[in-house]
Amino acid sequence: MNIDDIDTPAILIDLDVAEANMARAQTYADTHGLALRPHIKTHRLPYFARRQVELGAKGINCQKLGEAEVMADAGLTDILITFNIIGKAKLDRLAALHARVSVAVVADNVPVIEGYAARFTDAGHPLDVLVECDTGAERNGVQSAQQALDLARLIDAAPGLRFAGLLTYPPSDPKATGAWLTKARQVIEDAGIAVPKVSSGGSPTLYAAHETDGINEYRVGTYIFSDRMQVAAGLGTIQDCALSVLLTVASRPTENRATLDGGSKALAADICAAPGHGHILEHPDAIVTKLSEEHAVVDLAACAEKPGIGARVRVIPNHVCVVVNLFDKVHLMRGNKVEQVLDVSARGKSN
Amino acid sequence: MNIDDIDTPAILIDLDVAEANMARAQTYADTHGLALRPHIKTHRLPYFARRQVELGAKGINCQKLGEAEVMADAGLTDILITFNIIGKAKLDRLAALHARVSVAVVADNVPVIEGYAARFTDAGHPLDVLVECDTGAERNGVQSAQQALDLARLIDAAPGLRFAGLLTYPPSDPKATGAWLTKARQVIEDAGIAVPKVSSGGSPTLYAAHETDGINEYRVGTYIFSDRMQVAAGLGTIQDCALSVLLTVASRPTENRATLDGGSKALAADICAAPGHGHILEHPDAIVTKLSEEHAVVDLAACAEKPGIGARVRVIPNHVCVVVNLFDKVHLMRGNKVEQVLDVSARGKSN
CATH class of the missing domain: 3.20.20.10 (Alanine racemase)
Structure with a gap:
């Protein structure tokens, strides 16, 4: 896989x-x-x-x-x-x-x-x-x-x-x-x-x-895993972030706007010192300007290359702990290969 | 029950x-x-x-x-x-x-x-x-x-x-x-x-x-269910909010500070026009000033009566949709009686 x-x-x-x-x-x-x-x-x-x-x-x-x-x-x-x-x-x-x-x-x-x-x-x-x-x-x-x-x-x-x-x-x-x-x-x-x-x-x-x-x-x-908050606070760089959220570009309503198929239910709404709601690895100049529950709105104005509909991108979240809690499973990767898929067995656990 | x-x-x-x-x-x-x-x-x-x-x-x-x-x-x-x-x-x-x-x-x-x-x-x-x-x-x-x-x-x-x-x-x-x-x-x-x-x-x-x-x-x-965001936007009053999060006062570090046993994993971090991260029904003058993942910090300065350690309070969240997605089950209540406990069967469902 x-x-x-x-x-x-x-x-x-x-x-x-x-x-x-x-x-x-x-x-x-x-x-x-x-x-x-x-x-x-x-x-x-x-x-x-x-x-x-x-x-x-x-x-x-x-x-x-x-x-x-x-x-x-x-x-x-x-x-x-x-x-x-x-x-x-x-x-x-x-x-x-x-x-x-x-x-x-x-x-x-x-x-x-x-x-x-x-x-x-x-x-x-x-x-x-x-x-x-x-x-x-x-x-x-x-x-x-x-x-x-x-x-x-x-x-x-x-x-x-x-x-x-x-x-x-x-x-x-x-x-x-x-x-x-x-x-x-x-x-x-x-x-x-x-x-x-x-x-x-x-x-x-x-x-x-x-x-x-x-x-x-x-x-x-x-x-x-680190995340954008940690990087902003001085813990390593974005390359030290081990967890990303894979999303698809679902719409390109305008020249400079893309929407992704995940919002605050995938990236969590936590803000940090870095601008926007996540760092898109494939398009580092893009800014995730707005999240609703199932949409991320992305400003592509500063991007030299702009992703088309159906393109997939990896987003480093602002706060990784709350992101893991939103998913039922995770994919353990070696490069582009999936080594294992695990259920997040301690997810939820409200009490 | x-x-x-x-x-x-x-x-x-x-x-x-x-x-x-x-x-x-x-x-x-x-x-x-x-x-x-x-x-x-x-x-x-x-x-x-x-x-x-x-x-x-x-x-x-x-x-x-x-x-x-x-x-x-x-x-x-x-x-x-x-x-x-x-x-x-x-x-x-x-x-x-x-x-x-x-x-x-x-x-x-x-x-x-x-x-x-x-x-x-x-x-x-x-x-x-x-x-x-x-x-x-x-x-x-x-x-x-x-x-x-x-x-x-x-x-x-x-x-x-x-x-x-x-x-x-x-x-x-x-x-x-x-x-x-x-x-x-x-x-x-x-x-x-x-x-x-x-x-x-x-x-x-x-x-x-x-x-x-x-x-x-x-x-x-x-x-x-409505929520504080809806009330702030003009949809009814706090009495029209059907969903609350039951929490316990876990600590009273100072005269005017309480912490509750739920944070952004229970109330979600969404902010709204009303101050703080939720409305405490039993203490409407309290302000939920800060959330970490498992703690809500509450300012009791304006409260005539201040809850003791172990007291239980119901909090109307700012944004109810994301709160439901954080829990595995809900309690359907008639007054103080539990009529049914339901699994949130469409929770998660990332894709």
């Missing part, structure tokens, strides 16, 4: 580029003594999760229980879920997961820890809990070292829980994040509680991870 | 509100002698497609072959696909569909019509083809009445095709759209070709459809 046999819209993943991205990150992490923990939200595929671990990743990061269950089913054994888990239905699923693989979770508040403590009571097989810290990016997380200590004490006091360390996402700049986490670690250690792990993450700042004082783990998702 | 038994994130559909929205639109269309053809991209569910037809809809509108196949499997018999269909794989599927239900398609260019004409050659069972017109919104469509006539002639001359009329989307304002379509119809009729159907559409302008001269069909999707 060849690229010409693939119906559009479709996701293509260049295996050589993805492999190079994975290897480069692992080498960097190894060089700096950081545990690498890839976030599977970007690929949603056991295929790549296994490969990341084979290359040396410590384990994987999931955001939802449903993702973690898929990965555990596929043989992944070290899973961190970086979202407060609330309610009986989810805690029961977490307990089932904890019974079969090594799983760690996070908390940034008392009620969430109370929920864990009530459900997990076996001191012989405690649940690892990290305290999530807001180091300046204003999403989740405790607001101070003192709050981190309060939660660490609460976890430490619960027989079925084990305080596993500190975690942040998104980080603020590496210096500020490092200072925040180092202070919190010190305060907790001064109180006599060990801090085994200090974890930061994020693809745009991956190769500055060693500038963050005190961390020993780095979590990273998008780096495997 | 009750609302309290539903794990979050989850889609809730208020059946009474959806039913009222469907009935109101059908009554309006009947009053003005317009055929109503609902677009299924909003609900992606045979359940509602069948109900729309029961209430008097002429047939349904799909955007992708995959959606049309799901609807045909579910017993829908009159299907219009409003996207140029290109390539052997898709034309073969179209032929299979044409063999079992009444199907019509569109074209706005010569190569697409040549594709239809080469694949459909049975004069005894011709394929209906409408010419898509760009009446000012600059997406797909022919640019002039003369171009519409040229394509109508090409369709009319193909033994296996039947020219079925004119179609536009998105329309420009009703007067301009009406004038454009009326002129094109006249030019084509003057050339001796009948124009059975003239079709416009769009939820925001649904109740001004009768002001569009010369149309006899109106296609409409979002009206069934």
